[in-house]
Amino acid sequence: MAKATSSAEQKTKKESFTFFEDVYEVVRQIPKGRVTSYGAIAKFLGTKLSARMVGWAMSAAPQQTKKVPAHRVVNRNGMLTGKHHFATPTSMEELLLKEKIKVKDETIIELEKYFWDPSMELSL
DNA sequence: CTCCTGACTCAGC
């Protein structure tokens, strides 16, 4: 999908943050009660080899003007690896539980059931 | 400017 920031994406300053916006945008499009992995987003953005960048971009998510449901983003195993980066280490789990997502021991149960692949959903 | 680290993932042992 084309980004609406095409005009604001000019190289006036830096084009690096483009990657960040893409990540946030995808994450924002995650339906309620669904989750995705860094690798899925990374692959969707074409940086499949750098899933770290996705998670790293998430660390800057709260810095963004627009809120990003980073709690819906987990690692490939469904583990809430980034819960410690939230306001509280339990906020992520609680948010997921509110989404009717089963979380046990910092890990999402039946991840494939809640899994939401951007390259699949947004591609269709 | 160089080195290290990081919310990941895969391959190898």
Added chain:
DNA sequence: GGCTGAGCCAGGA
């Protein structure tokens, strides 16, 4: 079957 190493890009010290 669990641990380690390497690859990825970007930013901070």
